[in-house]
Amino acid sequence: MTALLEIDGLYSGYAGVAMVRDLNLTVHAGEIVALLGPNGAGKTTTLLTTSGLNPVMKGDIRVFGRSVRGRPAHRAPREGLAHVLEDRSLFYQLTVAENLRLAAARSKGDLARALSYFPALEPLLGRRAGLLSGGEQQMLAMARALTSKPRLLMVDEMSLGLAPVIVERLLPVLRRIVDDTGAGVLLVEQHVHLALEVADRAAVLVHGDLVASGTTAEIAGRAAALESTYFGAGAEVEAGADVGADAEAGAEAEADARTGDPEADPEDNPEGSR
Amino acid sequence: MTRPRTPAARLRTAVPALVVVALLAVILAKGDYRANFFSGGGFALGALIAAIALGVVVTYRGSGVVNLAGAAVAMYAAYVYADLRAHGDLFLPPLPNPLAPIEGLVHLAGDDGFSVPHWPTSVSFGAAMGFWPALVLALVFCALFGLVLHVAVFRPLRHAPVLAKVVASVGVLLFLQAVVVRRFSTTTQVVGPLPFVDKTQVDLGLFKITQEQLFVVCLVLVLAVALWALFQRSRFGLAVRAAAENEKGATVLGFSADRLAAATWVLSTVVTGLLGIFVASVNSSVDPNTMPALIVPAVTAALVGGFTSFGWTTLAAFGLGMQVSLVTFLGANESWFPKAGGLPVPGVDLLVPLVVIVAVLALRGQSLPTRGVLGPGRLPFSPTARPWALRYGGPGLAVVALIPGVFFLSPAMRDGLTNTLTGIVICLSIVVLTGFIGQISLAQTSFAGLSAYTVASLSTHHGWPFPLPILAGAAVAVVAGVLVALPALRVRGVHLAIATLAFAVAVDKVVFANSWINGGFDGATVTTPALIRSQDTATHHILGVTIGDGTQPNPLTLVFCLVVVVALGYLVANLRRSLTGRQMLAIRSNERAAAAAGVNVAAVKVLAFGVSAFIAGVGGAVIAYRTGNVTPDKFLYDKSLMFFAFAYLGGIASVSGAVTGGLLVGGGLGFTVLNRVFGLPDEFVLLLGGLGLVVTAVLNPEGVAGKARTDLLALQRRFRPPTLADPPTLADPPTPADPPTPADVATPTTGPVASTEPTASTEPTASTEPATTVPPAASVPPAASTPVAAATPAASGSPAGSRVSGSAGAAPAVAGEAR
Incomplete structure (x- = not known):
């Protein structure tokens, strides 16, 4: 399998301060990699740097085998990189159809197929994007990214500002897209459990450092420790490469309590043993 | 796309539409009205305004810049073309010769005969050129110029506050005008006719028009349709609209926002330049002042089109161009036309754009900004005055200005210092309005001028004693300021800038060019007490100190100005420290949030306009007393633009910024030093002013004073261990x-x-x-x-x-x- 994205010893940040330090990460065709971590961990920074919207300080990022250093940011998208930005970056003054047409313009993309994943958008084609609801906007952002037939898709915080129900509906679509098209996906997500349900591999960033990476099963086992980092306890994950069974049980219990869905665990486990 | 329409919204569309239809009906019904409205000259003027307006809309849609230099580009293109046609020369901007310092050093060493090669002033293409080569070359020049504007000026500013962009475009405007004045002086240049059309009349049934006028009209209409198709129907247009709204979003879709913006700049300069050339050819002449002033009707037309619609913009531009000859006709022939001193009031044709702007903004505006309204953008930090600055800084600066000003400076430098002092007053008025409360006014010298003429009239014709006319003049300015504030309650940002610019241009003509008010050719005399009269050469002996050296200007004039500056400086500094000042800053940051926090936004805005106009009015009165003679040239709209630009560069949000701005203003101390010490001629000073404006705006979007402050703090932090x-x-x-x-x-x-x-x-x-x-x-x-x-x-x-x-x-x- 070829690596679509290789992040190699990356340092990146703002105003001379590295928000991401020594990050190594690869994304291959046909897999979903989840990038997890608390607020301020450097997840969005990593994606922005990959898109060329933020400069590399040290190390390198290769998209489709080409370094992003010194390359104008609009080049990689023409070769099949799609980025759903955290703020969605829709063109509110343009209609839904025009938003999609723009994405199709550069890459001779496929509007109909993108809409097939999000049929809810079809009746809204003539409406201005600014008038869509939050969930519809997120669907449009995803559909716009898909229209350009991406080989590598980066999705930043799909769940931001959305009801959990909608997130639960949107995330599995990602899996379908990957299975259909063989694209690679780098997914930044705060809903750890939902992300781990669809992802193949996961990496955890805390305060700019990569503290854990591995298959979904390996990371899922440490979900509780991971979630504790959301409140500032970064050391636990770092220290505990093998977090005790207590933590794992805690994670399951927490997941049960949160979602109230007993199916969540059995789904996690078979994936883990695979 | 369907929008719910409330009855009020229907009324808002219906009323202006009915008014326009009624006016058109009257014009069509009366034969002589019709003949004057549908005149060839009116059509040609309308075509030029339309082209400038189209260029403004294209630039705005491509890069979000309201390009106030758009009309100056038309003028510049016409000059380039005319020079190519007449002499085959492509003139170059007179930029400083990089070798000049070497020459200066050698001269200093004693060898006066040495001189370095001169910087070329033009590129010669041999003899006079034919129409087509000259046109193509001039358009290539326009395209390159558009590219330079993008790369050197507006690309570095693309994330800068809207204000910085406005300032940079003012800089470009001043620069272009200065270059043309430097090369050709202010006299009118003759432009040859177009080869393929002539002045034969064509009868179109309703009206008659010459061939060449018909040609430019058709050309503009074709261009408008082409631009509409380009923006609405093509992928390029879609991408430009997308990139203008969200640069990041366009980039991740594979569009280079930078190139799209560059393309729109080139497009707009070529369209504007083309029509500038053709209309100059139709009129057979071009001069450095008439065309740049067309920016006011052009932005008015763009405003009618919401800065997006090419159709409405073109229509409005033609209307604004054609009404000029009709209004002139009415003034000459109708008894009901307003008269002043037996003559028709001048400049009523310029009131029309103002009325249109106010109407459009009043109908469209919101008393609080809705989402996505273009505000002035991030403004520079506005510091409160520190206690030490108030206690020692102000008096210290005053003494630093006073001692040399009274005793040591040469007359020319004294004059420069006085110009700086009056400049500081105008800058202070801008600090209150723009720096504190975020409202852009490009009419500050109009307020000053209204006050100055009031002072002239009261002191000379009504015998008011010395300080009283200042208060009366300031009161008149306050009334004007509050009047301008009323529409400002519903509009903000660039729209307000346009409205105040139209106000300034209208006041220029209706009031300042009105011989009933301006005292005719000699200006309006101000009766000044001898003690502070600038022309007074008497020396005074006070406590054994001799003041005055027997030459003009009188040093006590300077003292008078300084007293006013210090008083107003403390007024502004204390305003910033007061509750009102904090409320102003709250409004500047976020009107909605301020209103939610209990600030009466409307009242504070009116107050700010009042205070600002008061300060400008006092400034105008001081200028009146200082010169002893009020002439319109000190208060015209371009002076407002210049003061605004210099105030912004100095630092628009603080008193220290106003002081810095005052040092920079034309004729101020900075320029006097350049002129007297470094021997730069006057036109160069203007040119450097325009260029300096652009460069400083690009390098330093927050102003010189703000930069100095942050540098100083950085330095402090370096020497003090962080705790x-x-x-x-x-x-x-x-x-x-x-x-x-x-x-x-x-x-x-x-x-x-x-x-x-x-x-x-x-x-x-x-x-x-x-x-x-x-x-x-x-x-x-x-x-x-x-x-x-x-x-x-x-x-x-x-x-x-x-x-x-x-x-x-x-x-x-x-x-x-x-x-």
């Missing part, structure tokens, strides 16, 4: 021991403002990451809202002076982090 206590001062909650000051208790409006403070200070992350105290969902850029947050500890009336300075000092650092 942990430093960052928390920003959000330091007032200790319970802090007794509330009477001001807190007395004024009820303090309540809401002060109550926002604990929210900011008790934020758990506040002590470690000041930038995160700004809620991420806020639509204001963090830097814009930070000064308010920084100001709130001061708002609690804490007696500790150190905290005030601490909060003021920490905020630029925060702004830097957030950026």
Whole structure:
């Protein structure tokens, strides 16, 4: 399998301060990699740097085998990189159809197929994007990214500002897209459990450092420790490469309590043993 | 796309439509009205305005810049073309010769005969050129010029505040005018006719028009349709609209926002230049002033089209062009036309754009900005004056100006210093209005001029004694300021700038060019007391000190100006420290948030306009007394533009910025030094002014004073080891021991403002990451809202002076982090 994205010893940040330090990460065709971590961990920074919207300080990022250093940011998208930005970056003054047409313009993309994943958008084609609801906007952002037939898709915080129900509906679509098209996906997500349900591999960033990476099963086992980092306890994950069974049980219990869905665990486990 | 229509919304569309239809019906019904409205000259003027307006709309849609230099580009293109046709020369901007310092050094060493090669002033293509080569070359020049504008000026400014972009475009306007004046002087240049059309009349049934006029009209209509198709129907247009709205979004879709913006700049300069050339050919002449002033009707037309619609823009532009000859006809022939001193009031044709602007904005405007309204953008940090600055800085500066000004400076330098002092007053008026409350006014010298003419009339014709006319003049200015404030309650940002610009242009013609008011050719005389009369050469002996050296200008004039500057400087500094000042800053940051915090936005805005006009009015009165003779040239709209630009460069949000701005203004101390010490001729001074404006705006979008302040703080921080206590001062909650000051208790409006403070200070992350105290969902850029947050500890009336300075000092650092 070829690596679509290789992040190699990356340092990146703002105003001379590295928000991401020594990050190594690869994304291959046909897999979903989840990038997890608390607020301020450097997840969005990593994606922005990959898109060329933020400069590399040290190390390198290769998209489709080409370094992003010194390359104008609009080049990689023409070769099949799609980025759903955290703020969605829709063109509110343009209609839904025009938003999609723009994405199709550069890459001779496929509007109909993108809409097939999000049929809810079809009746809204003539409406201005600014008038869509939050969930519809997120669907449009995803559909716009898909229209350009991406080989590598980066999705930043799909769940931001959305009801959990909608997130639960949107995330599995990602899996379908990957299975259909063989694209690679780098997914930044705060809903750890939902992300781990669809992802193949996961990496955890805390305060700019990569503290854990591995298959979904390996990371899922440490979900509780991971979630504790959301409140500032970064050391636990770092220290505990093998977090005790207590933590794992805690994670399951927490997941049960949160979602109230007993199916969540059995789904996690078979994936883990695979 | 269907929009719900309320009855009020229907009325808003119906009423203006009915008015326009009624006016057209009257014009069509009366034969002589019709003949004058549908005149060839009117059509040609309309075509030129339309082309400039189309260029403005294209630039705005491509890069979000309201290009006030658009009309100057048309003028410049016409000059380039005319020179190519007449002499085959492509003239170059007179840029400073890089070798000049060497020559200066050699001269200094004693060898006066040495001279370095001269910088070329033009590229010659041999003899006079034919039409087509000259046209093509001139258009290539326009395209390159558009590219240079994008690459050198507006691309570096693409994330700068809207104000910085407006200032840069003013700089371009001044530069282009200065280049043309330098090369061709202000006299009219003859332009040869177009080869393929002539002046034969064509009868179109309703009216007659010459061939060439018909040609330019058709050309503009074709261009408008082509631009519409390009923007609405092509992928390029779609991408431009997308990139203008969200650059990041366009980039991740594979579009280079940079190239799209460059393309629109080239497109707009070529369209504008083309019509500039053709209309100059039709009129057979071009001069440096007429065409650039067409920017006012052009932006008016663009405003009617909402800065997006090419169709409405073109239609409005033709209407505005064609009404000119009709209004002139009415003035000459109709008894009901307003008269002044037996003659028709001049400039009524310029009132029409103003009326249109006010009508459009009043119908479209909102008393509070809705989402996505184009505001003035992030404005520079506005510091409160530190106690030491008030106690020692102000008097110190005054003494530094006073001693040399009275005793040592040469007459020319004295004159320059006095110009700087009057400039500071005008800049102070802009600091209040734009720096504190974020409203852009390009009519400040109009307020000053109204006051100056009031002073002239009262002091000379009504015999009012010396200081009283100043108050009367300022009162007149305040009335005008409040009048302008009324539409400003519903519009903001660039729209307000356009409205005030139209006001300034109208006042120029209706009032300042009105011989009934302006005292005719000689200007209006001001009766000045001998003591401060500038022309007075008497020497005074006070306490054994001799003042005056027997030459003009009278040093006591300077003292008079200085007293006024100091008084107004303290007024503005204290305004910033007051509750009203904090309310103004709150409005500047976010009108909606300010209203939600209990600030009466409308009242504070009117007050700010009043205070600002008062200061400008006092400035106008001082200028009147100082010169002893009021002439319109000091108060025309381009002076307003210049003062605004220099105030912005100096630093628009602080008194120190106004002082810096005053040093920079044309004729001020800075220019006098350049002129007298370095021997630069006057036109060069203007040219460097325009160029300096652009360069400084690009390098330093927050102004010189602001830059100096942040540099100074950075330096302080370097020499003082950082202590942990430093960052928390920003959000330091007032200790319970802090007794509330009477001001807190007395004024009820303090309540809401002060109550926002604990929210900011008790934020758990506040002590470690000041930038995160700004809620991420806020639509204001963090830097814009930070000064308010920084100001709130001061708002609690804490007696500790150190905290005030601490909060003021920490905020630029925060702004830097957030950026």
